[in-house]
Amino acid sequence: MSTRTDQGLSLHHITVRFGGLLALDDVSLRVSPGRVVGVIGPNGAGKTTLFNVICGFAAPQSGEITLDGKPFKPRPHHLNRHGIARTLQGVGQFNGMTVLENVLTGIRTGKPTEKAAYEALERTGVADQAAAYPAMLPYAKRKRVELARALVARPRILLLDEPAGGLDAEEIDWLAELIRNLDTTVLLVEHHMDLVMSVCDEILVLDFGKPIALGSPDEIRGNEKVAEAYLGTAA
């Protein structure tokens, strides 16, 4: 029987190998309801692999995932049934469909309603682009459409994969404000340190697939192992 403390998404000792490459090495993480948890690390640290494991795109060789205390075997097309939505690094929109239609496909259950889609577009500030095709929009606006498509599902857990990539400072400030005001659990993979430090309650640091630190932004900021992983030498 699950208890209140079991609520949310937990990864227990996850290990993923791609041939001889150890992409994730005994990674454990708990994402409690309502928290914003960041995952950082240098390129190739295993951040996106972690997301792919949660989404069912990569199968761990060992370890277990639980959702609300129960074993969770993720499959991509069942994710939104469990209230999990994900944005993609490369935006990943349907270029032959309008912005509105893109967002409508993100609606979780029942008949997609334009009202819900417009609300999500309003929230991300691109409602005026509803009739446009994503491919014709600037990159930053496409990112906003991607966020709207994830938010329209009203996910209980939102996986954001490098949402700040390619955005300018003003856009990143806007994104930070949006994440702070989300009434949902967020797991954030991001390179932009200022964003991560400003919005996350807790941060996991990976290096070559191995967890090297887990703590609050202040704890991570002062962690020598983290500085070494990023700078290549002890701070």
Next chain:
Amino acid sequence: MDRFLYLTFDGLSRGAVYAAFALALVLIWRAARIVNFAQGAMAVATAYAGYSVTNATGSYWLGFIVAIVGGLVLGALVERVVMRFVDHSSPLNGVVVALGLVLIIQGVLGMIYGNEFRPAEAPFSRDAFQLGDVALLSRYDLFVFAAVGTVVVLLTLLFTRTSTGLRMRAAAFAPDVSRLLGVPVSGMLTLGWALAAAVGSLAGMLVVPTELGLHPNAMDLLFISAFTAAVVGGLDSPVGAVVGGLIVGLLLTYVSGYLGATVAPMAVLILLVVVLLGRPDGLFSRAKARTA
């Protein structure tokens, strides 16, 4: 002028059938990125099934329904049993398998029904109404327009007004992203093939009474015209398929009427080459994505 008007109406009627057939090709292209070269053979198979029922029961409409439903089933079967297992890393693989299907279907039809042309009756008169000295459309032409128009409207509503249509389109554009959004991608693919084959069957049922009749190879020329129509309009564009179908229908009829029927297939191939050289993505292709 009378001759021109007659040819125009005749061309539009033929073009409507090409449009339906091109639409079937576009549906599968959009769903699976495959040009289904077996579409003609599949359509002729269901036309045989339809006319078998018509001959057995005396009801054209029962046979018509059997052909369309047969198309749905055959399309789903071809996707589930054959195309799903094709390695799609090279587009050529799907083409080769589709061509293999053509040979199998035509061979089986030849064994069952023989290789003679079998007469196929039209449900309505093919005698054109006269306006003065000008021959306009026949009742059968009107039926063709109504049938194709209904299919176009229904497909448009499906793809733009229903969640199933939206999910079908999403699954076709980006399968992995669609899965993340909860779209049952493989089911959508099967549905796409089934719908396309049903539309192809409709085109087959419409064209057979206007040609020499039923024959295992009856759709070969129709396929070339419909493929040209789909390429002219743009393989990604249902609207393009309809417009392309009408263009090809008019071209074939004008060339047949003014220059002779033997030149007509060449005119279609010239049109295909011109479009491929000038606008290879078709007249209704969308603009490319911006990069910043």
